[in-house]
Amino acid sequence: MKPTDTQASPVLKVVPVRRYGQWLTTAVLLGLGALAVRSILTNPRFQWDVAFGYFLNAEVLDGLLTTIWLTLVAMAVGIVMGVLMAIGRRSDNPVVSGAAALYIGFFRGTPLLVQLIFWFNLAALYPVLSIGIPFGPTFASGSANVLITPMVAAILGLGLNEGAYMSEIVRAGLQSVDPGQTQAAQALGMRKGQVFRRIVLPQAMRVIIPPTGNETIAMLKTTSLVSVIAIPEILFQVQAIYSRTYEVIPLLITVSLWYLILTTVLTIGQMYLERHFRRGDLRTPQRSFLAVFLARRTEQEQP
Amino acid sequence: MTMVEAVGVHKSYGGNLVVKGIDLTVRKGEVMCLLGPSGSGKSTFLRCINHLEKIDAGTIRVAGELVGYREHRGRLHELKDAEIAERRAGIGMVFQQFNLFPHMTVLQNLTEAPVLVRREKPAAARERAHELLARVGLSDKAGAYPRSLSGGQQQRVAIARALNMRPGLMLFDEPTSALDPELVGEVLDVMRDLAADGMTMIVVTHEIAFAREVADTVTFMDDGVVVESGPPAEVLGNPQHPRTQAFLAKVL
Numbered sequence: 001m002k003p004t005d006t007q008a009s010p011v012l013k014v015v016p017v018r019r020y021g022q023w024l025t026t027a028v029l030l031g032l033g034a035l036a037v038r039s040i041l042t043n044p045r046f047q048w049d050v051a052f053g054y055f056l057n058a059e060v061l062d063g064l065l066t067t068i069w070l071t072l073v074a075m076a077v078g079i080v081m082g083v084l085m086a087i088g089r090r091s092d093n094p095v096v097s098g099a100a101a102l103y104i105g106f107f108r109g110t111p112l113l114v115q116l117i118f119w120f121n122l123a124a125l126y127p128v129l130s131i132g133i134p135f136g137p138t139f140a141s142g143s144a145n146v147l148i149t150p151m152v153a154a155i156l157g158l159g160l161n162e163g164a165y166m167s168e169i170v171r172a173g174l175q176s177v178d179p180g181q182t183q184a185a186q187a188l189g190m191r192k193g194q195v196f197r198r199i200v201l202p203q204a205m206r207v208i209i210p211p212t213g214n215e216t217i218a219m220l221k222t223t224s225l226v227s228v229i230a231i232p233e234i235l236f237q238v239q240a241i242y243s244r245t246y247e248v249i250p251l252l253i254t255v256s257l258w259y260l261i262l263t264t265v266l267t268i269g270q271m272y273l274e275r276h277f278r279r280g281d282l283r284t285p286q287r288s289f290l291a292v293f294l295a296r297r298t299e300q301e302q303p
Numbered sequence: 304m305t306m307v308e309a310v311g312v313h314k315s316y317g318g319n320l321v322v323k324g325i326d327l328t329v330r331k332g333e334v335m336c337l338l339g340p341s342g343s344g345k346s347t348f349l350r351c352i353n354h355l356e357k358i359d360a361g362t363i364r365v366a367g368e369l370v371g372y373r374e375h376r377g378r379l380h381e382l383k384d385a386e387i388a389e390r391r392a393g394i395g396m397v398f399q400q401f402n403l404f405p406h407m408t409v410l411q412n413l414t415e416a417p418v419l420v421r422r423e424k425p426a427a428a429r430e431r432a433h434e435l436l437a438r439v440g441l442s443d444k445a446g447a448y449p450r451s452l453s454g455g456q457q458q459r460v461a462i463a464r465a466l467n468m469r470p471g472l473m474l475f476d477e478p479t480s481a482l483d484p485e486l487v488g489e490v491l492d493v494m495r496d497l498a499a500d501g502m503t504m505i506v507v508t509h510e511i512a513f514a515r516e517v518a519d520t521v522t523f524m525d526d527g528v529v530v531e532s533g534p535p536a537e538v539l540g541n542p543q544h545p546r547t548q549a550f551l552a553k554v555l
């Protein structure tokens with residue numbers, strides 16, 4: 001057979017595949033979207049004016065602050081517990097790794113709502129909590145009703161439960177780091193803690209950050225569960241208002257808008273964090289927002 | 304003066320004996336090349352020297368000090384993590400896969416351990432790091448991340464990183480085995496320079512020409528034991544043991 005390139009081949013026009021299915025889907029979605037928007041805007045029972053009227057209401061803003069604060073504290077507890085349990089799971093000591101597995105199994109295996117109510121009612125189980133030596137002297141003690149306030153119950157419930165999920169995320173992150181990294185760091189004389197903090201954890205962060213962002217967004221919304229133990233977070237506040245005014249739908253819109261705003265902010269923050277911990281991935285180094293910020297700070301510190 | 308002294312070193316992994324009684328001595332300033340077929344326990348033995356692996360029997364002394372143990376009233380007491388780390392800091396190690404820290408720039412790779420482990424002033428560690436980078440021919444790469452470098456460049460950074468701890472002994476575990484052939488030379492040049500500078504080195508390698516030229520002693524290992532050891536001209540030029548002869552016939 002002769003090579004074809006000896007013949008002058010005519011320039012042929014390229015006809016792209018016609019994607020009729022995609023056009024149809026697009027048309028249907030646009031149509032449904034238009035209907036939804038029209039209905040939302042024209043149905044007076046949405047009461048948009050009322051929804052926006054409560055947007056900056058003092059009680060709503062109070063609840064908003066509680067929600068943000070509770071999310072941050074619960075995630076902090078969750079991350080600390082998660083790192084501890086992930087390290088525990090990797091321990092050579094079977095009692096330690098078993099205890100960590102038990103913790104994770106218990107908190108993942110029972111509903112959060114049950115855990116919250118359980119913590120709230122701890123006083124029924126242990127009326128007096130005390131610090132001391134088991135079977136020995138007691139240094140301090142107090143009534144569980146006083147110590148376990150609803151807020152403490154909420155933080156314990158949300159934080160400890162989150163710790164179980166975070167530990168799996170942290171564990172996957174730690175596993176993703178090449179063991180050669182640990183060996184190289186040890187060979188340079190770093191101690192176990194230094195290897196973990198400076199070498200393994202920063203590299204694990206690339207794998208840990210994205211699901212942690214998801215967990216934080218989920219936590220923001222999960223905090224609404226603690227309204228059942230009378231924590232005045234944003235949903236509780238809104239419920240308190242509409243139980244007086246019966247403006248249920250507009251107030252649910254108010255609270256949804258706030259949740260949407262917060263999750264959007266968190267999503268943007270997560271994007272910057274991910275970029276920071278991906279440094280070194282790219283062939284041409286790109287300094288992340290955080291790296292530039294930290295570099296500027298250390299430059300300023302130097303005389 | 305003796306830099307490394309191994310006596311009757313044994314190491315097994317879960318009942319599988321890998322190092323079966325190694326005795327060897329490396330003088331200060333000596334370059335020893337360790338040869339041997341794959342799986343003969345070369346890496347394992349090297350990792351025992353800086354206690355990345357715990358030995359089951361025997362003793363290893365580096366600069367007169369037991370690695371990983373303290374001798375007290377005729378007993379060996381295992382050292383704590385911090386004490387082992389302190390002794391490891393004086394032994395440099397270079398790996399086949401480079402193992403640079405990917406989340407740090409080249410300069411940070413070099414300064415991290417001196418500042419963290421030796422508590423050096425960052426400025427002092429940086430100054431030496433720049434000198435070392437110049438020495439391995441990578442002055443312009445201080446701000447680069449490891450992934451943007453070629454294998455040969457990464458391995459030269461890894462050598463500079465180990466040297467910035469000012470070690471008295473350097474261990475190399477097949478430093479050129481993961482490199483494309485045209486990049487092997489630049490790494491061997493750096494090692495040759497280091498040997499000429501009087502560094503004590505133990506080099507696991509398959510580069511016979513390098514061993515012949517640079518080594519003071521060539522040690523041939525097979526199946527967890529030292530089969531033959533001596534000056535390169537003898538071991539490489541006139542091997543006495545049939546296993547050495549068979550190995551050299553294959554690699555030469």
Ligand SMILES: Nc1ncnc2c1ncn2[C@@H]1O[C@H](COP(=O)(O)OP(=O)(O)O)[C@@H](O)[C@H]1O
Nearest residue numbers: 316317321339340341342343344345346347348
């Ligand atoms: N961490 C480990 N766990 C179990 N077996 C190992 C481990 N490291 C090495 N080995 C085994 O020990 C033997 C010697 O390995 P190695 O020291 O790497 O040999 P070499 O470096 O000479 O090729 C091999 O059979 C290998 O499978």
Ligand SMILES: [Mg+2]
Nearest residue numbers: 345346347477
């Ligand atoms: Mg090996």
